[in-house]
Amino acid sequence: MASLSLKNRRIGIITYHRANNFGAVLQCYALQETLSRLGYISFVIDYRQPYTELIYNPVRLDIVKQGLLKPRLLGGYLFKIFPERFKRAKQYNKFRDKYLRCTQPVHDPQSIPQDVDVYLIGSDQMWGLHCSGYKVDPIYFGDFPHPKQSKVCGYAISSNLYSLNKIGCVDLSEYVRNFHTLSFREKTVRDEVKRLTNIEGRVDIDPSLLLNIDDWNQLDLSSSFTKNGKYLLTYFLHEGSDNLYFKTIVEAYARRIDCKVIDMFDIAFSPLTFLSAIKNATGILATSFHAVAFSILFKKQFYALKTTDGKDIRYINLLDVLGIPQRVIELDELLTINDSPIDYRNVDERLDRLRTESIEYLKKL
Known part of the structure; x- marks a missing residue:
């Protein structure tokens, strides 16, 4: 541009x-x-x-105060939550500064x-x-x-x-x-x-x-996430994604497409790692608007799952206007769904029109 x-x-x-x-x-x-x-x-x-x-803020004094009366809560915060939040905050501040x-x-x-x-x-x-x-x-x-x-x-x-x-x-x-x-x-x-x-x-x-994809590829992704082999990247922000039934279906789908499962929360502590993980994924399952958006930009095979909290409306609207509403599915559909490829030529044409309209608006501020 x-x-x-x-x-x-x-x-x-x-x-x-x-x-x-x-x-x-x-x-x-x-x-x-x-x-x-x-x-x-x-x-x-x-x-x-x-x-x-x-x-x-990785330093949560309110949790520490609660933990004084709840040792297990304090231990979980000090040995798991705090280290992860500190690492994430450090990486995000680095990105913001740069x-x-x-x-x-x-x-x-x-x-x-x-x-x-x-x-x-x-x-x-x-x-x-x-x-x-x-x-x-x-x-x-x-x-x-x-x-x-x-x-x-x-x-x-x-x-x-x-x-x-x-x-x-x-x-x-x-x-x-x-x-x-x-x-x-x-x-x-x-x-x-x-x-x-x-x-x-x-x-x-x-x-x-x-x-566009070329713009995003200009960021320094060289030291970010790289993984040998095929993997299904998951990024779930809704409640219920931790239950055994949910995990079983996701694992079954991953086996169908001959991929290992890698969860975004386990590997991504910075925006650049997030981009790199999506870029290198074989397939993506998500309940995140931006995971869906970047899956589209990097032309990935993906599905966005329906949720019961109403937050799926964010990517449902997007996929409707891009002409691929069928990429929003129920969890159980993963058991039998036919993985037809996304027609990205049609998606790109629609996205280009929307991008042009939005840029015209910004040009008139």
Whole structure:
């Protein structure tokens, strides 16, 4: 993607870049890079959201305090949870330091930088209350001081129906007035916001899909995950994936396609390892939006499993618009499913159209 124009407009991204989560960090990088290639001066406003800082901090004093009365809890934290979280935090901070252009840390709305032309809020679960401790964070809804000549815009904001209805039509109607333009990642979310507020936004692709496979391959994946032999990569974020029946079916499917099972949680502690693991996989099973998105970018054979928590709506919407809704299946279907290859020529044509539409929107900020 070549630079199309030089606008010298300063765009500050507000997102969940501090979450030690593969998708959160990579979508932020992709949005920053896309804006930069369009000629903007793009950077990330380094908002330290309190709940995000708490749950991703490897040092959890609250768990230690609970562990004083529960030795098994304390032992599990000190010898398993803490080492894994510390390793993950170290790798994510390394990625952020190398690839993200961040402002000075921001801890409250009054500290938001004022030398910004466009405050771009998105993507990810910006309006999902579970990401902010089930409280509305005013910054994610554009409620912060900023110069009159600047504007607040959304890009591919995601949420869930529970959060939107919990906020309610009265408050949500007030929040949407903070935005010059609204853009959502899922049609379902766009439609629900319109129902509650009578304000209609647009639908755009997740930032990770704004970059193509060549762009992602330019990252330094050389020291990341490599594995000899064929493997089925699994990345499950829903409850129930640890039960014996679930594991038995996944293992049976892996044997059918002559692969060993490798779980993302066992090998990936950094965004680069996440990308490398997907790139080298023979097949992928996931209940993660970004695992699905990157499976598509790397043209992998994959299935996304249906869940009972409603979060599968994120990749169901994506696969519908890309013309491959059949890649969303029930767990039991793995026992008998015929592994037909994905027609990536058709998928790429659809994705190119969506990418062009979203880039046109970003060019007009």
